[in-house]
Amino acid sequence: MNIHFLYRKGSLYLLLALFLSSCEEPYSPEVLEASNNFLVVSGFINSNGPTTIKLSRTQNLSDNSAPAFVTDAEVKVEADNGAAFLLQETSDGTYTSGTLPINVNQQYRLTININGKRYASDYVAVKQTPAIDEVSWQLVDDKVLFQVTTHDAQNDTRYYRWEFEETWEYNAYFFSVIEFVDGELVTRPEENNIYLCWRNNNSSNINISNTIKLSQDVVSKFPLYSIPLNSEKFARKYSVLVKQYAQTKESYQYWESLKKNTESIGTLFDPLPTQLTGNIRNTTDPSEPVIGYIHVSSVSEKRIFLKQTELPYVYRAPSVSCTLDTVAVEEVPEYFSGGSNLPVGPIYTESGTLIGYSGAWRSCVDCRIFGTTTRPSYWQ
Template sequence: MHFPKNCLKNILPLLFFFTLAACEEPYTPEVLEQDNNYLVVSGFINSNGPTTIKLSHTQNLTDASGPTLETRASVTVEEESGAKYNLQETEPGTYTHRLLPITLSKKYRLVIRTGGKDYASDYVEPRITPAIDKLNWTAENDGLQLYVNTHDNENDTRYYRWEFEETWEYAAFYFSVLEYVNGQIRDREPGNDIFLCWRHNTSSAIQVGNTVKLSQDVVSNFPIVKVPANSEKLKRKYSLLVKQYAQTKESYEYWEALKKNTESIGSLFDPLPTQLTGNIQCLTSPTEPVIGFVTISSVEEKRIFVTRQELPASYRPPSQFCPFDTVKVGEEAAYFSSGGAIPIDMIISETRELIGYAGASKSCVDCRVFGTKVRPAYWQ
């Protein structure tokens, strides 16, 4: 088939489009169909606080269930040519020690014995984490951007990792002065209100940074998290706790590869997943992969609070849809006994006679549906 030359510039883009369209076929890697049951070791050895190590197993992407936890394992921190310290299983698959006697001049490794197999990490040196200088924030048009700042006068850290915990105060849509107990409506006891609560969230994204290209080991305004302007977290008061860890070059590269593998595989131009190379080996079966990288460091923490009054008026979360109902006296049992609705207040006639009650769904009246009434000890 031949085309006039002046038509080629119009036809070629179409041919390119149809070629791309014809190549869009589902691709299922063979690895998804293979047995996938390798040990995953999460956590680190804390030199200035509690050490927590979590053991689980890998799973295929098509597996809808949660990861299998490795229980009843023997988990030990061993000093090179020295003492051994056992971790206790405090929850299924979670092994802890309150405070390990780590000496900065010595090396340590993690040893795991489970399922008839022995696993061990390389011996690693403890790292001292510099203090967090400050946390600060800017109110941008689309949300609250929070930053972390730190430095090392010795220019020795260079590689950093961060985690964070969020806490925010919120209130129910209605304030209830009544409660339904044992078939009766009564005044709510002082201190038993269900209006004000707190919620918590921990970071899931991997946050790493380095200063290797800088003359000074200074981290300035590293963006740690951004809270959308319409988030309920900013409705009353918001708090962020940042945890900082010093990393070795090898552990930094591990976390960076893990970040790319888990957070950057969604588009045509994202980097291809890479093989994770940790520092834990299966001594019983040396060819068996083990997922994880053991480090030893101290932990530095810092907390910041942001109140609603400090933020722009345009920061407004969507309002909850909370219609209320009215219930006649004598019909309250049919409405409130199931627990799905909660009385709010009495309805009094013009002659000061009790004629009914106002009530609404539990999610609109009881803040505990979404959080806890236990006020955090650190809350300002």
């Protein structure tokens, strides 16, 4: 199949000529590489909890390095009555504050000072986020689909956005009762358990919905995300914390454009990328593009747990390739000293004579490779 494009700078004319051919030729479009160091502002002003703002720089498509964070900036939340609250840099490019004394009758903006360059968002009103009614799940095509239901009895929200944080409990393939310390195998103390762990993951997709075409402000079972039924996340216990944000019409449109630009491109039938128009500007140089949109709202949260035993009988834990090795006493130093293998337990004869030890690859014994043994405070 050959594809022909007709493109005119300034306005777009697109001509598609699709026809069958006996051969296919790859098409590699030229990518514009130019000076690309624009400010990216991520976050929002939280009216009922800590505020976190992250500052970074844009990159070219061919740049595979990690994002460049903006450090040593002065970041403030300012009210239209003159009050100002300074955020502290807690890690590279991350600026936070405790719960701010936000007044719902005032408007707020974010200001940023970077080496004399001053940036400011528009003043925006405070949105109150309604409570989440329910976070539910159901089995759909061998996947577990998670959904959120909410409503605003005042019909005043209309625009919604969600994020989620997932946590799952899992265990190593083998339970280790001994450890290799200073060239010797000793009983592993309970506080050095490496069998049971927890792992976390944050949402990456943009989840938005609106009720502007409905007579009532109700979102029913909005599909947030799905996980394959045989995922390792369901091997023991799984939990998800859903966060809900009320949006203004303008902030919703920003997130909608961002979603189209990042998640809905790649095929002939996807929308063309659009210019992101945020509400943050360089007040000293208005011509400089700035990426980001600041809004002010409260946050509603709801957490649910899902045990493996609650899943249908068709659940099957993912297969793991782990082999238990037998190690003779005289082979212990050589086998365990490198750190790539860990001991599991002693091996005795029927008469009680120690004849060796069992061991395996670290990834089969130490759950900390993928997570942490620190039990979350919220874990049931």
